Amino acid sequence: RVRGAKNLVPKAMVAALLGSGPSRLRNVPDIRDVRVVRGLLQLHGVTVRPGDEPGELILDPSHVESANVADIDAHAGSSRIPILFCGPLLHR
Numbered sequence: 001r002v003r004g005a006k007n008l009v010p011k012a013m014v015a016a017l018l019g020s021g022p023s024r025l026r027n028v029p030d031i032r033d034v035r036v037v038r039g040l041l042q043l044h045g046v047t048v049r050p051g052d053e054p055g056e057l058i059l060d061p062s063h064v065e066s067a068n069v070a071d072i073d074a075h076a077g078s079s080r081i082p083i084l085f086c087g088p089l090l091h092r
Helices: 009-018 032-043 069-076 081-091
Strands: 023-025 047-050 057-060
Touching (some): 009 032, 032 069, 032 081, 069 081
Antiparallel strands (some): 047 057
């Protein structure tokens, strides 16, 4: 269970790409890295929606697709987060 760990949550969100069905994360903090990962996941076709509880996210990777590099750059800016996507996307 993730307990609002600001450094772990973005990585756990990316790890949801490894699943074939929805993942539920609880106690997700409202920080920039989480917003960047959420946007990047959505660019890749992952459905990201709030759960029933505050701070809960449901991530469904069942329709993952390639994203345009220019869109990724525009969304992530100078963040190093996109590199986290390499392993899970290569796995798929």
